[in-house]
Amino acid sequence: xxxxxxxxxxxxxxxxxxxxxxxxxxxxxxxxxxxxxxxxxxxxxxxxxxxxxxxxxxxxxxxxxxxxxxxxxxxxxxxxxxxxxxxxxxxxxxxxxxxxxxxxxxxxxxxxxxxxxxxxxxxxxxxxxxxxxxxxxxxxxxxxxxxxxxxxxxxxxxxxxxxxxxxxxxxxxxxxxxxxxxxxxxxxxxxxxxxxxxxxxxxxxxxxxxxxxxxxxxxxxxxxxxxxxxxxxxxxxxxxxxxxxxxxxxxxxxxxxxxxxxxxxxxxxxxxxxxxxxxxxxxxxxxxxxxxxxxxxxxxxxxxxxxxxxxxxxxxxxxxxxxxxxxxxxxxxxxxxxxxxxxxxxxxxxxxxxxxxxxxxxxxxxxxxxxxxxxxxxxxxxxxxxxxxxxxxxxxxxxxxxxxxx
Amino acid sequence: xxxxxxxxxxxxxxxxxxxxxxxxxxxxxxxxxxxxxxxxxxxxxxxxxxxxxxxxxxxxxxxxxxxxxxxxxxxxxxxxxxxxxxxxxxxxxxxxxxxxxxxxxxxxxxxxxxxxxxxxxxxxxxxxxxxxxxxxxxxxxxxxxxxxxxxxxxxxxxxxxxxxxxxxxxxxxxxxxxxxxxxxxxxxxxxxxxxxxxxxxxxxxxxxxxxxxxxxxxxxxxxxxxxxxxxxxxxxxxxxxxxxxxxxxxxxxxxxxxxxxxxxxxxxxxxxxxxxxxxxxxxxxxxxxxxxxxxxxxxxxxx
Numbered sequence: 017x018x019x020x021x022x023x024x025x026x027x028x029x030x031x032x033x034x035x036x037x038x039x040x041x042x043x044x045x046x047x048x049x050x051x052x053x054x055x056x057x058x059x060x061x062x063x064x065x066x067x068x069x070x071x072x073x074x075x076x077x078x079x080x081x082x083x084x085x086x087x088x089x090x091x092x093x094x095x096x097x098x099x100x101x102x103x104x105x106x107x108x109x110x111x112x113x114x115x116x117x118x119x120x121x122x123x124x125x126x127x128x129x130x131x132x133x134x135x136x137x138x139x140x141x142x143x144x145x146x147x148x149x150x151x152x153x154x155x156x157x158x159x160x161x162x163x164x165x166x167x168x169x170x171x172x173x174x175x176x177x178x179x180x181x182x183x184x185x186x187x188x189x190x191x192x193x194x195x196x197x198x199x200x201x202x203x204x205x206x207x208x209x210x211x212x213x214x215x216x217x218x219x220x221x222x223x224x225x226x227x228x229x230x231x232x233x234x235x236x237x238x239x240x241x242x243x244x245x246x247x248x249x250x251x252x253x254x255x256x257x258x259x260x261x262x263x264x265x266x267x268x269x270x271x272x273x274x275x276x277x278x279x280x281x282x283x284x285x286x287x288x289x290x291x292x293x294x295x296x297x298x299x300x301x302x303x304x305x306x307x308x309x310x311x312x313x314x315x316x317x318x319x320x321x322x323x324x325x326x327x328x329x330x331x332x333x334x335x336x337x338x339x340x341x342x343x344x345x346x347x348x349x350x351x352x353x354x355x356x357x358x359x360x361x362x363x364x365x366x367x368x369x370x371x372x373x374x375x376x377x378x379x380x381x382x383x384x385x386x387x388x389x390x391x392x393x394x395x396x397x398x399x400x401x402x403x404x405x406x407x408x409x410x411x412x413x414x415x416x417x418x419x420x421x422x
Numbered sequence: 423x424x425x426x427x428x429x430x431x432x433x434x435x436x437x438x439x440x441x442x443x444x445x446x447x448x449x450x451x452x453x454x455x456x457x458x459x460x461x462x463x464x465x466x467x468x469x470x471x472x473x474x475x476x477x478x479x480x481x482x483x484x485x486x487x488x489x490x491x492x493x494x495x496x497x498x499x500x501x502x503x504x505x506x507x508x509x510x511x512x513x514x515x516x517x518x519x520x521x522x523x524x525x526x527x528x529x530x531x532x533x534x535x536x537x538x539x540x541x542x543x544x545x546x547x548x549x550x551x552x553x554x555x556x557x558x559x560x561x562x563x564x565x566x567x568x569x570x571x572x573x574x575x576x577x578x579x580x581x582x583x584x585x586x587x588x589x590x591x592x593x594x595x596x597x598x599x600x601x602x603x604x605x606x607x608x609x610x611x612x613x614x615x616x617x618x619x620x621x622x623x624x625x626x627x628x629x630x631x632x633x634x635x636x637x638x639x640x641x642x643x644x645x646x647x648x649x650x651x652x653x654x655x656x657x658x659x660x661x662x663x664x665x666x667x668x669x670x671x672x673x674x675x676x677x678x679x680x681x682x683x684x685x686x687x688x689x690x691x692x693x694x695x696x697x698x699x700x701x702x703x704x705x706x707x708x709x710x711x712x713x714x715x716x717x718x719x720x721x722x723x724x725x
Contacts, residue, residue: 029629061720085657093525132564141676147718149429151683151684154685155684155685157683158685159647159650159651159654160651161651161654173520173556176520177520177521178522180518180519180521181518181519181521181523182522185519231582231609233468233581233584233609233613234584235584235609235612235613235616239711240636240639240643240672240673240674240676240677240680240711240715241676241679241680241711241714241715242680242717243680243681243683243684243685245643245647245677245680246647246650246651246680246681246684246685248619248647248651250588250589250620251590251619251620252587252590252616252617252619252620253616253619253644253647253648253651254616254644256584260511269472269473269476270476271477290514290518290519291481291515291516291518291519292476292477294518295514295515295516295517295518296476298510298514298515298518299511299514299515299518300511302547302548302551303551306514306551306552306555307514307517307552307555308517308518308520309555309556309557310555311589321573352521365686391530
């Protein structure tokens with residue numbers, strides 16, 4: 017007897033990634049030999065290592081999760097749905113460090129290896145996680161010749177009004193990060209975007225093996241084994257970044273996480289975080305990252321924005337602000353195009369000219385084997401329900417290590 | 423330009439003063455308007471003003487009067503330098519909200535241009551950096567002029583070259599080549615090379631440095647990388663030669679192995695028996711860097 021386990025409703029190895037958000041899965045019988053009834057009770061559990069990820073299961077879209085479920089599987093080959101979620105606080109470190117097992121009695125009838133993949137604090141990555149992230153990013157940049165060029169060209173002075181200074185600031189950047197993360201995962205599926213928690217010291221980020229060490233001039237130095245030494249943007253080698261705080265022991269002077277979450281309970285109030293801490297974090301350095309037109313030339317930009325997005329995610333969870341239909345979840349004051357809930361977002365919509373920038377680099381939003389949303393041309397509203405809390409189909413396929421589901 | 427010292431705290435101590443974890447009583451919640459009033463009031467304590475400036479950058483553009491007050495703080499050489507630097511940072515942070523900042527932009531940029539010759543070197547450098555990142559022609563001209571006539575330089579040559587690299591124009595290439603030949607410092611040479619990494623005509627310069635084992639490892643590393651970018655088809659060839667060279671320095675070997683691992687042509691590398699054999703031997707090298715990069719190379723291509 018054998019069963020097939022589909023993670024994220026797929027048999028693809030690229031889909032075998034879960035977060036805290038429940039992933040829709042299916043089980044079906046592929047070899048009925050030995051079966052004595054029309055359905056067979058299959059127990060689904062997981063095996064992991066001491067440092068590996070951990071998962072939990074449930075049968076339906078509601079109810080409590082447990083470490084094991086029993087599913088009646090028809091011998092006809094018809095599939096039966098169930099859900100897997102990472103156990104909060106137990107993310108994976110390596111791809112495949114969790115094994116989902118299906119047993120009939122004590123007999124193993126199917127298994128797949130998967131990963132609890134969530135966005136983590138960059139300061140706490142293992143050397144392996146750090147090296148995989150850096151290698152994927154360098155490969156995406158490919159010395160200024162790779163796909164990263166599109167991401168650099170999406171965030172310029174010309175395109176800036178699409179993404180800044182209005183309510184769409186947070187949704188646009190959420191889509192932007194997701195697009196980049198999916199491209200990184202196409203290179204190495206075990207990678208997720210880490211965040212720079214800018215209100216705390218993060219000495220492990222500013223090292224030669226990670227995002228580099230700035231010399232007195234602001235030129236960033238890397239170790240010979242760090243592929244980011246080949247980083248190139250706008251035709252020029254290297255990264256300029258001059259910190260105005262001690263990167264070894266300090267953090268920039270800006271709103272703390274608690275202060276940011278306390279800004280207000282409506283999105284209209286909360287979005288003032290675009291100035292502080294967001295803007296304040298950018299200008300806590302000189303160099304690329306301190307001006308809009310050049311900020312995306314520094315890899316640190318993506319870690320900074322990942323934390324901005326995480327703060328929004330935390331605020332959403334604390335205040336229950338996932339539903340676009342709820343007035344407090346968004347600022348519905350009529351705003352420039354690209355900033356209203358029903359608007360499609362540039363550049364993924366491909367619209368150019370008029371009130372949109374003259375070009376739309378990068379094409380549609382990258383797809384993911386583990387989540388169907390937000391689709392190729394995301395709207396502002398598609399960024400809000402990122403965990404699929406209001407509508408399961410809306411989940412975007414990422415989670416933060418310290419932001420629970422629901 | 424001669425760097426005049428202002429009375430009071432130096433820029434260095436001013437930078438230190440902006441370090442975090444300074445929780446003054448002013449950290450308690452107050453309105454954006456009140457924060458701006460504190461920030462621009464010369465009668466308030468310096469720490470309190472700096473804290474107030476970080477609180478509500480977006481409010482700077484709420485009223486024209488607020489912007490002008492903040493710009494006046496930035497312009498005023500009588501203000502403590504740490505307050506002026508904080509005002510600049512606050513305006514910079516506000517500029518990230520492009521739509522909201524639009525009405526302020528012209529005055530902001532005009533004020534920055536007034537400050538490019540400010541006697542405080544830190545403020546001057548930051549202002550030049552902001553304008554250079556905006557591809558400001560006025561500043562680019564000043565920087566080039568300073569490189570040609572050092573008496574008129576607003577910043578050291580390495581900084582000028584770095585700032586010019588934000589928006590590389592071919593007019594900067596001749597002076598950058600000259601600096602590579604006769605560098606006033608190793609930093610100036612490095613920044614000149616970085617700027618030239620956008621110039622296809624600079625290939626021979628990089629080839630020469632790469633082959634010269636007496637050059638600094640950092641410059642050879644940069645040259646290898648620049649060459650690979652200017653002539654991507656050469657990546658394999660250059661990196662391979664360096665890896666096979668038993669007399670090559672560890673750092674450069676590690677750089678080349680990293681280049682091959684990250685950017686190499688998989689089919690070509692896996693078909694190169696001599697290279698694979700050599701890297702296999704490098705696994706046992708004493709140098710941690712070489713061992714680490716060899717191991718990663720073999721994880722991808724050899725096993």
